[in-house]
Amino acid sequence: MxxxxxxxxxxxxxxxxxxxxVAEALxxxxxxxxxxxxxxxxxxxVSQKEANRxxxxxxxxxERGLSADGGYLLPVAWLNRLIxxxxxTLTFARVLPMLLGLAAVVFSGLIYARGDTVEALVGTFxxxxxxxxxxxxxxxxxxxxxxxxxxxxxxxxxxxSLRAGHPVPVAIGMVAREMPDPVGSEFGxxxxxxxxxxxxxxxxxxxxxxxxxEDLPLFVTSVAIQSTTGGNLSQILDNLSKVIRERFKMRRxxxxxxxxxxxxxxxxxxxxxxxxxxxxxxxPQFYGSIWxxxxxxxxxxxAVGWMVIGNLVMRRMINFKI
Numbered sequence: 001m002x003x004x005x006x007x008x009x010x011x012x013x014x015x016x017x018x019x020x021x022v023a024e025a026l027x028x029x030x031x032x033x034x035x036x037x038x039x040x041x042x043x044x045x046v047s048q049k050e051a052n053r054x055x056x057x058x059x060x061x062x063e064r065g066l067s068a069d070g071g072y073l074l075p076v077a078w079l080n081r082l083i084x085x086x087x088x089t090l091t092f093a094r095v096l097p098m099l100l101g102l103a104a105v106v107f108s109g110l111i112y113a114r115g116d117t118v119e120a121l122v123g124t125f126x127x128x129x130x131x132x133x134x135x136x137x138x139x140x141x142x143x144x145x146x147x148x149x150x151x152x153x154x155x156x157x158x159x160x161s162l163r164a165g166h167p168v169p170v171a172i173g174m175v176a177r178e179m180p181d182p183v184g185s186e187f188g189x190x191x192x193x194x195x196x197x198x199x200x201x202x203x204x205x206x207x208x209x210x211x212x213x214e215d216l217p218l219f220v221t222s223v224a225i226q227s228t229t230g231g232n233l234s235q236i237l238d239n240l241s242k243v244i245r246e247r248f249k250m251r252r253x254x255x256x257x258x259x260x261x262x263x264x265x266x267x268x269x270x271x272x273x274x275x276x277x278x279x280x281x282x283x284p285q286f287y288g289s290i291w292x293x294x295x296x297x298x299x300x301x302x303a304v305g306w307m308v309i310g311n312l313v314m315r316r317m318i319n320f321k322i
Contacts, residue, residue: 041184042089043176057192060185063089070193070206079133085212086139087182103128143182144213148248150183151215155241162234168223169194186211200227215244258318265314269307 042063046056058068065083067073074080090098106127110120154175161171169191176188186207193203204220222240226233279286290296 041181043185043188053192054196082136086136087143147182147211147213152241152245154179154183155237159234159238261318
C-alpha cells in the first residue's frame with residue numbers, strides 16, 4: 001500500500017505554528033506588567049479601583065461575611081466562621097437564588113424517583129441544609145491547604161525584609177504586594193488593620209480566625225513574644241519557616257503512606273452503589289418487588305448508618321495530626 005505525503009502540509013503546519021509564536025511574542029511585548037501585578041490577589045484588584053485603604057479594608061471584610069469593624073454578621077458563630085474561612089465572596093442576594101435552585105432540583109428529583117411529597121419535602125430540607133455546609137467545608141479545607149503551601153514563602157519574604165532593616169508592618173505589606181491569594185489578601189488585611197489603629201498581635205490573631213490554618217499559631221506566638229520581650233525576629237521566623245516546611249513534607253509523606261487506606265474507603269463506599277445501579281439497570285424487577293416495603297427502608301437506613309460508622313473508623317486510621 002503506497003502512501004503519498006504532500007510536503008505542502010508541512011509548510012501549512014509550520015506557518016500556523018509561526019503565527020502562534022508571533023502572536024505570543026506580540027502579547028508578551030505589549031502586555032502591561034503593571035496590570036498583571038494588580039491582579040496578583042484580590043486586595044490589589046480592589047486597591048486599583050479604590051485608593052482609600054480604609055475603604056478597601058471594609059470592602060474585603062464585607063466580601064468575607066464580616067461587618068465593617070471585623071465582627072461576625074450572622075448570629076450563628078460556627079457558620080459565620082465556616083463561611084469566613086472558606087474564602088467565598090458571595091453575597092446573600094447571590095446565595096439565595098442558588099439555594100432555591102438546589103431545593104428545586106432536589107425536590108424534582110425526589111418526586112420523580114419516589115412520588116411521595118412528604119419524603120420529597122423532608123429530603124429537600126435536609127439537602128438544602130447539609131449540602132451547602134459540606135461544600136463550605138470542602139472549600140475551607142482546600143483554602144487551608146493552599147495557604148499552607150504559600151505560608152513558608154511568605155515568612156521568607158518577611159525575613160528578608162527584616163534583615164534589610166524594614167519594620168514588621170512594612171515586611172507584611174511586602175507579602176501583600178508579592179504573594180497571590182489567599183496569603184496576599186490575608187496579609188494585606190493585616191497591614192491595613194495595623195495602619196488604622198489595631199496592634200500587631202491583634203491583627204495576627206484576626207488572621208488566625210480568618211484562616212484557621214494549624215501552622216498560624218506558631219507564627220502569631222513568635223511575633224507576639226518578640227514584640228513584648230524582644231529578640232532577633234528574623235532568626236526566629238527563619239527557623240519557623242524551616243519547621244513549617246518540614247511539617248508540610250511530613251504531611252505529604254503521611255498522605256502518600258495512607259493512600260491505600262483512602263482508596264480502600266472509596267472502594268468500599270462505591271461498590272454497593274455501583275452494584276445496585278448495575279443490577280437495577282439489568283433487572284429492574286429484582287428490587288422492584290420489595291422497594292415499597294417499610295422494612296426495606298429500615299434495612300437501607302441501617303446499612304447507611306454502618307457505612308458512616310465504617311468511614312469514621314477508617315478516617316481515624318488514616319488521619320494523623322502533625
